[in-house]
Amino acid sequence: MKKLIELRDLQKHYPVRGGILRHQVGSVKALDGIDLDIYRGECLGLVGESGCGKTTTGKAIIRLHRPTGGQIIYHRGNGHAPVDIATMSPGALKREDIRGRLQMVFQDPTTSLNPRMLVKNIIAEPLREQPPLGSRELEGRILELLHLVGLTQDHYLRYPHEFSGGQRQRLAVARAIATNPEFLVLDEPTSALDVSVQAQILNLLQELRQQLELTYLFVTHHLLVVKYISNRLAVMYLGKVVEIAPTPQLFVQASHPYTHALLSGIPIPDASQRSRRIVLQGDVPSPLNPPAGCRFHTRCPFVIDRCREEEPFLELFSEEHRVACHRKDEIERLVRDRFGR
Ligand SMILES: Nc1ncnc2c1ncn2[C@@H]1O[C@H](COP(=O)(O)OP(=O)(O)OP(=O)(O)O)[C@@H](O)[C@H]1O
Ligand code: SF4
Ligand SMILES: [Mg+2]
Numbered sequence: 001m002k003k004l005i006e007l008r009d010l011q012k013h014y015p016v017r018g019g020i021l022r023h024q025v026g027s028v029k030a031l032d033g034i035d036l037d038i039y040r041g042e043c044l045g046l047v048g049e050s051g052c053g054k055t056t057t058g059k060a061i062i063r064l065h066r067p068t069g070g071q072i073i074y075h076r077g078n079g080h081a082p083v084d085i086a087t088m089s090p091g092a093l094k095r096e097d098i099r100g101r102l103q104m105v106f107q108d109p110t111t112s113l114n115p116r117m118l119v120k121n122i123i124a125e126p127l128r129e130q131p132p133l134g135s136r137e138l139e140g141r142i143l144e145l146l147h148l149v150g151l152t153q154d155h156y157l158r159y160p161h162e163f164s165g166g167q168r169q170r171l172a173v174a175r176a177i178a179t180n181p182e183f184l185v186l187d188e189p190t191s192a193l194d195v196s197v198q199a200q201i202l203n204l205l206q207e208l209r210q211q212l213e214l215t216y217l218f219v220t221h222h223l224l225v226v227k228y229i230s231n232r233l234a235v236m237y238l239g240k241v242v243e244i245a246p247t248p249q250l251f252v253q254a255s256h257p258y259t260h261a262l263l264s265g266i267p268i269p270d271a272s273q274r275s276r277r278i279v280l281q282g283d284v285p286s287p288l289n290p291p292a293g294c295r296f297h298t299r300c301p302f303v304i305d306r307c308r309e310e311e312p313f314l315e316l317f318s319e320e321h322r323v324a325c326h327r328k329d330e331i332e333r334l335v336r337d338r339f340g341r
Contacts, residue, residue, distance in 0.1 A: 001039040003075050004183060004215050005061060010034040010070035010086070012056050016288065028287045030056040032239035033070070035314060038183075040077075043209060043216040045230030045247065047223060047262065049284055052236040054219040058185035060086075061217065062102040063093055076101070100130060100179035107188035109168035113160040119146075119171060120156050126178045145174040148211075150204060166197035170204065177212065187219045202229055223266050227251060232320075235259045238295045239287055241314060245321035255323045255331050257300050264341060276341050294326065302327055302334050 011034075013027040030053045038044050046054050059065045061072055063085055072086040085098055093099060103126070106112040113122055123142045127133065133141060146155055149170040160168055169189060176184055186205065190198040206229065209216060220226050226233060227247060234244040235258065243256040254260050257278075264278040280299045285291050291298050297307040306326050314322045317329075325331060335341050 001042070002077075003037050003073075004040040005038040005075070006071070006073040006082075007034050007036040007038075007057075007061070008071040008073065010036075010057070010060060010072065011068045012053075012060050012065060013068040026288050029239050029290060030287060031060065031067070032287075032290065034239075034241055036234060036241055036244070038215060038217060039232075040075075040182075040215055041209075041213060042231045043218050043229055045226035045233040046217055046219045046236060047221065047226055047233065048236035049262075050221070051284060051287070053239045053287075054236060055187055057236070058104055058187050058217060058219055061183075062104050062185055063088065063098060064104070074098070074102070094129060097130075097179075100126070101181050102183045102185075103176040103179065103181040104185040104187060105169075105172050105176045105189050108192040109160070109165065109172045110192070112172055113168060113175075115160055117159070118156075119158050119160070122160070122171060123174050123178055126175060130179055141178070145178055148177070148208065149174045164197070165193050166200060169193060169201050173201075173204065173208070177208065177214075180212075181214070183215045183217075185217045185219065188221070189218075190225065191220065191222070198225070205229070223262060235262065238284060238290050240295065240324065242296065242324045243322070244314070245317075249318075249321055253318075253321070253332070255317050255321070255328045256296075256325050257302055257331060257335070258296050260331070260335050260339075260341070264339070276339055278335070278339055278341070294324075301338060302331065 010031050012031040013029050015024045016026040016028060017023060018025040034057060046057065048054055060067045067086045070086060071084045073082050074085050075082045120142050123145055124138060143153055146152060151167065151170055163171065190201050193201060208214060218226060218230055230247050232244065233247045233250045234241050237258050243259045254263055261278040261280050264276060282299050285298055293309045294307040294312050297303045312324045312326045314324045317323045
C-alpha cells in the first residue's frame, strides 16, 4: 500500500493566556507528538474520548491550523515529490492547490453551511480558488456534484434551511468533493443526524470513496460506525496515538488497556456480559499538564512503577499492529484475569 499522508511527531499547542496583560501562561497540548501513516485508498478510523485531539488532528492535516511542530508529509503522486505541508505558507498552500486536494466534512451541517447562501453558491465556493470555469461549465459541474451525492436539479436554487439534516450533510459532502480532492477528513459526519439517516450517509460515503478513489480519515466516538466503515483504526488518548491496527484485528486483539476500556463500553444486548465493562477511574487529565511517563497511568488498571516514569512509544506488536504500552505483551491475559473479557 502506498502512503498518502505521513504524520511525524505532529504537535499542536494552543496558547493559554491569563492576567490583565493576557500573557501566555501555559499551553493546551492538543497534539503532543502524533505519528501516523495514512495509506492511499483506505478509510482510517480515529477514535478516543472527547478532547483527546481528533478534530485538531484533522484540521492540522488539511492545514486549517498551522501545527506547532512536526511534519505532515503529503505524497501527492503523479511524479510530484513528497512535500512537508506542515510549514507551508498560505501562499504556497494556495499555489500548490493543497486546499483543493485535502478537504474536510464537519459534524454539524447546520453550522458548517452558510444559511444565507443558495445551494449553487455553497457548492461553487471552493471552486473559486481553482482555474475559473465558464458559467455553463460551472452549472454542469454543480449539477454533477448534486447528482453524485444523491440530490437533484430541484435542489440547485434552494437554501440550506429547506433541507433535512441528511440532505444538508449530502450538501456538505458535495462541497467537500467539488475540487476533486483525494483526501477527506470526515469529522463525526453522522453524529448530528437521526439514526434512520446515519446509515444512508455512511453508504453514500462508502460509494464515493470507491467511485472517486478517495482516502478518508474518519473521526468518531462511535465504535460500531467505525467498525463498519474503516479498514484500520487508530486510538487516541490525550494528544497521542496509543494503538493502531487493521479494524477487525483491533476488535479481537486490542493490546492497550485504554482500547480495551473503549471496546468494553460498546452496548451488548446480552445482560450477562454487561458487568464486564471496564470502568476507568478518574477524569481525563488536563492537556495543559499531561501526566509524566505514560499519560494513561493515572487511570490504567495495570499501572506499574515504570509507567509513571518512562513514556511508552508506539511499537510493533504484530504485523500492521502498533501499541504504546510497556505491558503490551501481557495485556490480553491481564484483562482476562481481572475483567473476564
Ligand atoms: N481553538 C482552541 N483553543 C484552545 N484549545 C483548544 C482549541 N481547540 C481545541 N482545543 C483543546 O484541544 C484539545 C483537543 O480538542 P479537539 O477538539 O481536537 O478534541 P476532540 O477529540 O475532537 O474532541 P470531541 O470528541 O469533543 O470533538 C481539547 O482539550 C480542547 O479543549
Ligand atoms: S504503559 Fe503502563 S500505565 Fe500505560 S497503558 Fe501500559 S500498563 Fe497502563
Ligand atoms: Mg472533535
